Amino acid sequence: MREFGGLVAGLLIGFVIALAATIVAVLLFPFPDGFNPKSQADLANYYLNAPIATLGAIVAGRFLGALGGGWAAVAIGGRGWLAWVIGVILALYLLVEMSSIPHPLWMQIAGIVGPLLGAALAHRWAGRARRDAVDEEVPHDEVHEL
Template sequence: MLRTFGAILLGLLAAVAIMMALEYAAMAVIPPPAGLDLQSEEDLARLMASASTGKLLWVLAGWCLASFGGAWTAARLARRHRAVAALAVGVLMVVGVAINVAVLPHPLWTTLAGLALPLPLAWLALRLVERSRPPST
């Protein structure tokens, strides 16, 4: 079980790394407006309110890819409890999205998709790992 716990932690670390990489890539392509304080909730709320559909899709893609990549990592590292590891990452991603949209309002479609997609993507990652690596005994 300790290995499963470690797999979950490393899966979460992978998920965070994926989200950060995509966010930094987005900031490099479309820099935030000058004078924006990324530590200010008010400035971030204004930025989200004016965000284009493309930017919102990028945010959603980040959540989805992070969930898939983190769950894949967790399932790959876990030996016996792959489903627990992968789905735990998916559940924690849903919790993270819920906190994010509670603190920083997003359009309804982004919120609904962000809450609905991480678990199925975690399950898909699990299925891909199971297909490529049979469970160890």
């Protein structure tokens, strides 16, 4: 049950971080007048013409989403593989998004590699933090202390 809770929390945290970064990026480079967010042509035009810093902020948010969500999932669920599940789900989500809306090639590559790299770091760092916490625990067995 802890694994499921960690997975749900990690997904929520990951998507919130990624969404927050996208919002910041759009604030840096606002949509043009007459932009229709439901139009794939308008979205494609936005992605193909936005400054690299704006697109970089979106990619960074996806990396940070997998890192933060993966770390939270491992910290709550207690299993290192949960970080990978978060990273793979975010990468698959982005793959679906990029298959329907054209993105620059570098953004397609970074959009898939970023969440997987974030998951790898979350797996490593959260796992290390859990091991360190376990190593530092002192048994509190009263019989042992006598």
